[in-house]
Amino acid sequence: MDEADGIILITLKDLGCEIENETIKDFDSEMVYKCILAYLRVINEQKVINLTNTLPKNMSARVNACSLIANIIKDSGFRSELSYHNLLYPNVNDIRKIFIFLGQLLPKKEVESGGVNIQKLEDQICQYLQGCVKESWIPYFCPFSKRIPGNYSTATLFTTTGGNLRIPSRGRQLKVTPGLEQYYNNYLEPLTLQTNRFEDIAPSVFEYNLSIYAEAQERDNEWNNKGASSGMNPIDYRKSKQKQVLSKMNDSIRQSIIDGGGSINNQIGADSFLDVIGEFRGNSLDVGGQFNRKKAFTNELSNNNNDGILSTGTKVETEIETEEQRQLKRQTEIDALQSQIDEISDSIQTYNKEMMDFLSLMRQSESENLEQDQQREGLEKQYKIKKKTFSLLDDAEGNMKELQSLCNQTSSNLLEMSSEWEKVRKPIIEKYRSLKDKQNNQADETKSKLDRIKEMRVLIKKLVSEVQQKDEQFQQLQDQYKQAPKDSNRSQYTRRILETVKNIKKQKVDIDKVLLDTKNLQKEINTITDTAVRTFELVKDLLYNDAKKDQTAKQAIKSFAIIDDKFQKLLEIINETGNFQNNILTLNSKIEHVSQKTNTLNSDRVVQDLKNIKSENQSLIKQIKTLMEVQN
Amino acid sequence: MNLSEDVLKGIETLSDEKLINDSVFKHIIDTCFLVILKKKTESDLFDNKAVSSVDTIALKQTYSAFIVFILESMKINYDQSSISELLEEHKLSSSRIDFISNYFKEYRIPIRKHLSVTNFHFPHIIDVNWRLDLFMKSNAVEKLNTPVYMINLTTEQEENVKGKVQFAATLDQLQDLVFKLRDAQKQIERSAIKS
Numbered sequence: 001m002d003e004a005d006g007i008i009l010i011t012l013k014d015l016g017c018e019i020e021n022e023t024i025k026d027f028d029s030e031m032v033y034k035c036i037l038a039y040l041r042v043i044n045e046q047k048v049i050n051l052t053n054t055l056p057k058n059m060s061a062r063v064n065a066c067s068l069i070a071n072i073i074k075d076s077g078f079r080s081e082l083s084y085h086n087l088l089y090p091n092v093n094d095i096r097k098i099f100i101f102l103g104q105l106l107p108k109k110e111v112e113s114g115g116v117n118i119q120k121l122e123d124q125i126c127q128y129l130q131g132c133v134k135e136s137w138i139p140y141f142c143p144f145s146k147r148i149p150g151n152y153s154t155a156t157l158f159t160t161t162g163g164n165l166r167i168p169s170r171g172r173q174l175k176v177t178p179g180l181e182q183y184y185n186n187y188l189e190p191l192t193l194q195t196n197r198f199e200d201i202a203p204s205v206f207e208y209n210l211s212i213y214a215e216a217q218e219r220d221n222e223w224n225n226k227g228a229s230s231g232m233n234p235i236d237y238r239k240s241k242q243k244q245v246l247s248k249m250n251d252s253i254r255q256s257i258i259d260g261g262g263s264i265n266n267q268i269g270a271d272s273f274l275d276v277i278g279e280f281r282g283n284s285l286d287v288g289g290q291f292n293r294k295k296a297f298t299n300e301l302s303n304n305n306n307d308g309i310l311s312t313g314t315k316v317e318t319e320i321e322t323e324e325q326r327q328l329k330r331q332t333e334i335d336a337l338q339s340q341i342d343e344i345s346d347s348i349q350t351y352n353k354e355m356m357d358f359l360s361l362m363r364q365s366e367s368e369n370l371e372q373d374q375q376r377e378g379l380e381k382q383y384k385i386k387k388k389t390f391s392l393l394d395d396a397e398g399n400m401k402e403l404q405s406l407c408n409q410t411s412s413n414l415l416e417m418s419s420e421w422e423k424v425r426k427p428i429i430e431k432y433r434s435l436k437d438k439q440n441n442q443a444d445e446t447k448s449k450l451d452r453i454k455e456m457r458v459l460i461k462k463l464v465s466e467v468q469q470k471d472e473q474f475q476q477l478q479d480q481y482k483q484a485p486k487d488s489n490r491s492q493y494t495r496r497i498l499e500t501v502k503n504i505k506k507q508k509v510d511i512d513k514v515l516l517d518t519k520n521l522q523k524e525i526n527t528i529t530d531t532a533v534r535t536f537e538l539v540k541d542l543l544y545n546d547a548k549k550d551q552t553a554k555q556a557i558k559s560f561a562i563i564d565d566k567f568q569k570l571l572e573i574i575n576e577t578g579n580f581q582n583n584i585l586t587l588n589s590k591i592e593h594v595s596q597k598t599n600t601l602n603s604d605r606v607v608q609d610l611k612n613i614k615s616e617n618q619s620l621i622k623q624i625k626t627l628m629e630v631q632n
Numbered sequence: 633m634n635l636s637e638d639v640l641k642g643i644e645t646l647s648d649e650k651l652i653n654d655s656v657f658k659h660i661i662d663t664c665f666l667v668i669l670k671k672k673t674e675s676d677l678f679d680n681k682a683v684s685s686v687d688t689i690a691l692k693q694t695y696s697a698f699i700v701f702i703l704e705s706m707k708i709n710y711d712q713s714s715i716s717e718l719l720e721e722h723k724l725s726s727s728r729i730d731f732i733s734n735y736f737k738e739y740r741i742p743i744r745k746h747l748s749v750t751n752f753h754f755p756h757i758i759d760v761n762w763r764l765d766l767f768m769k770s771n772a773v774e775k776l777n778t779p780v781y782m783i784n785l786t787t788e789q790e791e792n793v794k795g796k797v798q799f800a801a802t803l804d805q806l807q808d809l810v811f812k813l814r815d816a817q818k819q820i821e822r823s824a825i826k827s
Contacts, residue, residue: 191699192668205699206704209639210634
């Protein structure tokens, strides 16, 4: 058992337990709790996340924690009986069993828990930090490029503002958009010239790449989540989405125009988004305003000039005056021109208005014309019918008869036609129905197929990720295997196994020896008893022979028989003592076994714990009482 | 590594041996690496005779895509085998991959250095000058006599461009600063050893 203990202790140390004792026998409940918790942390972190690192002082909390752990161990498949008292009052055999069981659970779970990735990252961080610590200071006059690449910040991070980077490509887009090819050929700079500064290339490139990549991924996600079930192909789906977005924008813009009031919108009836945008543009290009602004600006400038010049002195005054006069002249000229322009633009506007009015008038008259034309046609028709009826009125009865015969004929014709129509209609309808059924079936089929495709897609993704995971795992494990200095544990195990095998062989030889001895003894005993019986017979014969002659011999026979009897008894007693001794030995071993089980279950501690619990209960009751009082 | 669709398309175009023959290919790769390191300019890309027969769009596309590829792979310090694996996935022939990976071998460190220059870090301190002044009195207090340290830090803004950080500190403040720096250093050492 010491061998097993050694292995358990080694694994416990691997798990990060600080073990003071040399053997499991000396473990107290605190230690057992810690060790089991360490095992469970590795096996299933989630379940023991609520438990404290050490056994709590409070008795009830102790019991709770221990019973929880016992339940967890049982849930994971522990066969033997186990409850909190086994953990709270540990005995060697049970604890050993639990440790061995948990040890069997360990390796499989360790692979599953897969914290290897994080481990790798941590290693990288550590390596980097080690490099930082080792890095020696290099004076600044050493050339920049000779130094180790590190955190030499020299540039600030900028990406190109406004203009996005662009990578040209041949494809559908080129044919659809006119002029794009020319642009790509003649005007688009290569990527590295598209940024403003050389230093901006890298950040801009990263931004560009990531934005496109992220967008693609998002689109992919959406397609997978929603699009696949809509039954369209990806391109159609994208188009319909674009349409939706556009119509939404139209709605909201129209809404805001209506809400905003009538400053811009004399024609709310604008149909599309583009029209509205066009309107905005038209209004914002206010020519006169722009011109005014420019004029104001020049005025200001000239004023400033004047101020500056006036303060310089008197010598140049004449010049200044001429300058001023010139300025004034110009000013007046500009004003006159301005007023002219204003007038002209006003007249243009009025003309425009008139033109619009005339146009609307023209349209109105045109529409009136159309209406009147339509009226005229109707009236002409009415007139023709009335003329005919008047001409027919002369021979009223004959015409009536003709009409009736005509009516009869047409009605019989109609009946015939309807029966024929029925004949034609039936097969067509049947065909239509069957086709409809087929279509329904097909739709169902497509639906089910789509579902299957979805499932398959999910499966494919799962498989791919699994394969990747497995690959990574494999590589990591291989790395680990390469790195691991051929496991010391393993060699220890094998050494131990070999030793035990040797021991067993030795013991076997010993047992053989003992067996041989016992056999020899048995043989000797047999021969001795044989000789004893023979000598007894011999002596008996001799004595009987003598007894006929001698009186003393008779007495000798009697005493001989008595002696024989006594010896028989002696032999029996010896046998019995042997049996008893055997019994004693077995009982002793049993007692040892039982005492081993029970020695840890000392009643004193249990009694003490009971006392503790009682006192705790009383204190709790007190608390409750005080609380009740407070409430009352 | 996350590469966007058009970059991958560009790299695939690069593998098209009909569209881009070997000499053009070599020229493109060469200019890509050297432009990033500022040793060539973009005009060199179009000046070569071999290039004149190639479609301009394809040339620009492959050039741009490969620039992105270089920068992205160097950003995360992609190792040699992974680079060649990725190129192989996009149909480049083995001789071309060898050609490219030779360039990566040669220019890995300079490019990384160039990239490391662009970041959010504070400027790198390269030199320190200090002076100890004695602050004797002010208009309010007749006698003060406290030492004041004047510290000049020289920083490196860009290669061969120096910046300056200047501050004054009393003895306590300076001691505090020194302790904090030591603390930080120790912390780094500790976390470097941990596992």
